[in-house]
Every structure is written in C-alpha cells, then in structure tokens.
Amino acid sequence: MNKSTLxxxxxxxxxxxxEGIQAILYQSDMDCRIRRLGTLDELIELLxxxxxxxxxxxxxxxxxxxxxxxxIRKSYPSLSIAGIDFGMMHKPSTLTDVTFTLYDxxxxxxxxxxxxDKKSQSHSNEKEGExxxxxxxxxxxxxxxxxxxxxxxxxxxxxxxxTVVRHRKNIAMKTGIRSQSGLTIYAISKKIISIEDIxx
Amino acid sequence: xxxxxxxxxxxLLMLQHFNIDFRVSDRTLLQLCHQYGISERLFLSIANxxxxxxxxxxxxxxxxxxxxxIDFLKSSHNYYRFDKxxxxxxxxxxxxxxxxEKELKxxxxxxxxxxxxxxxHLDYEDEVxxxxxxxxxxxxKYKNDRQVYSxxxxxxxxxxIELKLKDLKNLLLKYITIDNDLDLRRKLFMSLxxxxxxxxxxxxxxxxxxxxxxxxxxxxxNE
Numbered sequence: 001m002n003k004s005t006l007x008x009x010x011x012x013x014x015x016x017x018x019e020g021i022q023a024i025l026y027q028s029d030m031d032c033r034i035r036r037l038g039t040l041d042e043l044i045e046l047l048x049x050x051x052x053x054x055x056x057x058x059x060x061x062x063x064x065x066x067x068x069x070x071x072i073r074k075s076y077p078s079l080s081i082a083g084i085d086f087g088m089m090h091k092p093s094t095l096t097d098v099t100f101t102l103y104d105x106x107x108x109x110x111x112x113x114x115x116x117d118k119k120s121q122s123h124s125n126e127k128e129g130e131x132x133x134x135x136x137x138x139x140x141x142x143x144x145x146x147x148x149x150x151x152x153x154x155x156x157x158x159x160x161x162x163t164v165v166r167h168r169k170n171i172a173m174k175t176g177i178r179s180q181s182g183l184t185i186y187a188i189s190k191k192i193i194s195i196e197d198i199x200x
Numbered sequence: 201x202x203x204x205x206x207x208x209x210x211x212l213l214m215l216q217h218f219n220i221d222f223r224v225s226d227r228t229l230l231q232l233c234h235q236y237g238i239s240e241r242l243f244l245s246i247a248n249x250x251x252x253x254x255x256x257x258x259x260x261x262x263x264x265x266x267x268x269x270i271d272f273l274k275s276s277h278n279y280y281r282f283d284k285x286x287x288x289x290x291x292x293x294x295x296x297x298x299x300x301e302k303e304l305k306x307x308x309x310x311x312x313x314x315x316x317x318x319x320x321h322l323d324y325e326d327e328v329x330x331x332x333x334x335x336x337x338x339x340x341k342y343k344n345d346r347q348v349y350s351x352x353x354x355x356x357x358x359x360x361i362e363l364k365l366k367d368l369k370n371l372l373l374k375y376i377t378i379d380n381d382l383d384l385r386r387k388l389f390m391s392l393x394x395x396x397x398x399x400x401x402x403x404x405x406x407x408x409x410x411x412x413x414x415x416x417x418x419x420x421x422n423e
Contacts, residue, residue: 176374181310182367188303189375 006032006117009046011057012084013038017102021056024106030114040065047072052079054116059083062095069095080116133174138192140167145184145193201229204247213398214250217275218243218268239265245409246272249401263337266413269405270330276402277322284395285315291388295381303376307368314364321361333410336417362403365396 008025012018018036025032035050037043040061046052062069073079073095083096098112133141136157143153150168154161172178177186187193201224205211215222220236229247233240242265261269292311296304369392372378378385 176370177367178363179367181313182364182371185303185306185310185371186375188306189371189377 006030006054006113007035007050007052008032008054008056008113009035009037009043009052011037011040011043011055011061013058013061017058017084021109024109025113028106028110030110040068044068044072047076047079052076054080054082054113056082056084056113057096058086059096059099060086066095082113082116133171137167137171137174140164141171141183141187142193144168144171144180145187201227201232204229208251210250210397211247213279214246217272217279218246219271219275238268241265242268246401246405249404249408260416261409261413266337266410267334269410270333273402273405273410274326274330276398277326279398280395281319281322284391284398285318288388288391288395289315291384291391295378295384295388298381298384299378301378304378307371307376310371311368314368317364318361333414336414336421362396362399365392365399368392369396 010018010021012021022034022036025034035046035052037046043052043055069081073081080098081096083099085099085101087101097116100109100112139157140153143156148156150161150164154164157164171183175183175186177183184193205215205224212222215224218236218238220232224232227235229243230240233243239262242261245261289311292304292308296308369389372385372389372392
C-alpha cells in the first residue's frame with residue numbers, strides 16, 4: 001500500500017478542541033500534516049492550492065452553507081469529511097462521512113480517520129483513469145467494435161440499453177478513446193479482439 | 201511585434217492566418233495593424249487567444265472585423281487542408297511502411313477516414329456557414345425568407361474533429377506498440393499537438409467572436 005503523508009484540515013474555531021485533536025494525531029504514528037482553519041472560506045481557499053485528504057469539521061460551520069459543501073464534495077471527490085459531534089446532532093449529517101464525539105477514545109478517532117484514508121486512496125486510484133475494464137465493459141466493447149448497435153448489445157447481454165450506454169461512457173472515460181474506430185484499434189492493441197476479425 | 205513573436209512563436213501561425221508577412225521589421229503591433237487594415241481590437245483579441253488568455257470578451261466587433269475573422273478562419277482551413285493534415289498523413293504512412301504490423305495499417309485507415317470527415321466539415325463551413333455569415337453581415341437588409349441556417353446551429357458542429365484527434369493521440373501515447381523510430385514518432389506527435397492547438401484556437405474564435413456576434417445581428421434583424 002502506498003504510504004503517503006495524509007493532509008488533514010481541522011475546521012473548528014475552538015482552540016481547545018483544535019489543540020486536542022492535533023495532539024491526538026501527532027502522538028499517533030499516523031504520518032500527517034495538519035492545517036487549522038477558522039472558517040469555511042479559508043477551507044475553500046486552501047483547497048484551491050493544496051491537497052486535503054480529510055477534513056475534520058465542526059458541523060455547525062456547515063449550517064446554511066450546505067450547498068457549498070456539496071459543491072466542494074463534487075469538485076474534490078477524494079476529500080473525506082469527519083464531523084465532530086457535540087451531542088447536538090439528532091441524526092447523522094449527510095454532509096459528513098463519519099462522526100466522532102468529544103468523548104470518544106483516541107484509538108477510536110484514529111481508527112475512523114484511517115478508514116477514511118483508505119477510502120480516499122481507492123478514490124484517487126479510480127480517478128487516475130487506470131484503464132482496467134471490467135468483464136462487462138469488455139463484453140460491451142467487443143460488441144461495439146463488431147458494429148453492434150446499443151440495442152443489439154443490450155439484448156445479447158440481457159441488460160438494458162441504459163446500462164449499455166453507461167458502460168460505454170465508462171469505457172470512454174477509462175480508455176480516453178471515444179470514437180468507435182479508435183476503440184477498435186484499442187481492442188486490438190489490448191488483444192481483446194483478434195486482428196483477423198477486422199476487415200482491412 | 202518581433203518581441204512578441206519571440207515570446208510565443210505560435211503567433212506566426214496567427215500572422216499567416218491574417219495574411220501578414222513574417223518580416224515585421226521594427227514595426228509595433230499598432231503600426232502593423234494599420235498597415236494591414238486590421239482593427240487593433242480584433243488583432244489583440246485573437247492574439248490573446250494564442251497567448252492563452254480570453255478575448256477580453258467585450259463585443260461588439262464591427263462588421264468589417266467579422267468579415268476579417270471569416271477570412272482568418274478560411275485561411276486556417278487551408279492550413280489544415282493543405283499543410284497540417286497532409287503532413288500528419290505522410291508521417292503515418294511512413295510509420296506504417298516502417299512497421300508492417302496490422303495495427304498501424306488500421307491506424308492509417310482510421311486517420312484517412314478522419315481526414316475525409318475533416319475535409320467534409322471544412323467544406324461545409326466554407327460553403328454553407330461562412331456564406332451565411334457573410335450574407336448576414338451584408339449591407340443590404342438580409343431577408344428572413346428561407347432561413348435554412350442559424351448561428352446557433354453552426355456551433356453544434358465541430359466537437360467531433362477534436363475528439364478523434366484526441367483518440368489518435370491517446371492510441372499512440374498509451375496503447376499501440378511501435379518499436380523505436382523515435383524521430384519519426386516525435387515529429388508525428390509534434391504535428392498532432394500543433395494541429396490540436398490551432399484547432400482549439402480556431403473553435404475558440406468561432407465560439408467567442410463569430411457566433412455571439414452572429415447571434416446579436418440575428419436578434420437585431422428579428423426585432
């Protein structure tokens with residue numbers, strides 16, 4: 001597993017709580033860099049120029065700014081958010097990935113954050129466009145380069161046209177190739193189909 | 201102007217599309233514009249695109265500006281048609297001859313089909329789109345009868361050209377195995393990138409200058 005420095009931002013205006021979380025993190029064997037932020041706007045500014053893997057935040061900071069949080073999550077899909085539960089939340093917030101309370105043990109908090117780290121790592125792998133196609137995608141691709149229509153592929157694989165279209169989108173995203181003739185060459189290079197199948 | 205070209209040699213391509221001679225001597229940009237009867241605004245807008253920033257965005261351009269934009273675009277069509285694509289085509293042909301793998305034969309076929317599509321698109325712009333704009337810009341009131349075409353329709357047209365070029369690049373960068381021949385392959389890549397860059401500017405000019413102005417004029421005339 002690739003062990004890299006974890007970038008953590010703490011969004012909390014209480015100095016006591018900030019210092020406390022920071023102490024727990026620094027005393028663990030977690031390799032991390034911590035930034036402290038007072039306001040959401042500071043976070044937005046930070047994200048523009050620096051990587052942030054995990055945000056630990058007081059959910060009160062999100063009040064009335066839910067839209068902006070969703071936008072941040074969309075623009076930075078690898079960012080995970082851990083909320084601090086002050087005992088005032090009646091239901092888990094949809095804006096955070098996990099929450100912990102001020103009374104949780106250090107071990108528990110670290111465990112939660114490490115789990116988030118794994119999540120963000122798997123996310124960034126996906127994002128790098130590693131072009132490993134799934135078995136289904138390979139099947140759709142094979143149909144495609146054999147000149148089958150979406151409908152025909154759907155029937156042959158017993159899936160809906162909608163699903164075929166979704167697979168096609170994924171194929172294009174993963175391979176970076178969008179045209180059918182380009183995909184044919186891709187499929188041959190990857191030995192998904194044999195060149196003998198193609199009329200030259 | 202010579203300093204500007206030193207800073208960004210791609211501006212040469214722009215000069216050529218404006219039909220301005222490369223021997224700019226010590227003339228300033230302003231003097232050059234006067235000499236060739238091009239408005240400073242238009243020249244700067246396009247130069248800014250070549251330098252990687254926006255046009256500055258303020259319309260309107262005059263009708264004379266827009267007619268010059270069309271000439272500019274036509275000239276870049278000729279650059280694609282008679283210079284860049286044939287050059288790339290020759291590189292791919294050479295590559296295919298050096299490496300008898302069937303994949304490359306397929307790549308050549310891919311390129312030739314693509315080139316045919318591009319030519320059709322360029323012809324379409326030259327024969328349908330540009331004349332439409334020229335009529336629109338004409339002095340005599342353009343009558344709305346038989347309006348088979350509109351500026352917005354025009355903008356739907358050219359994404360495909362850039363997409364397939366990306367495919368070609370990706371195939372060569374990521375997938376197709378070719379042994380050695382780095383010289384030839386580098387030349388091919390450089391040509392592809394040059395073409396990509398100019399095509400990109402080309403569509404920016406169409407999208408940020410020509411089409412918005414066309415839409416404005418259409419609105420005026422419909423009032």
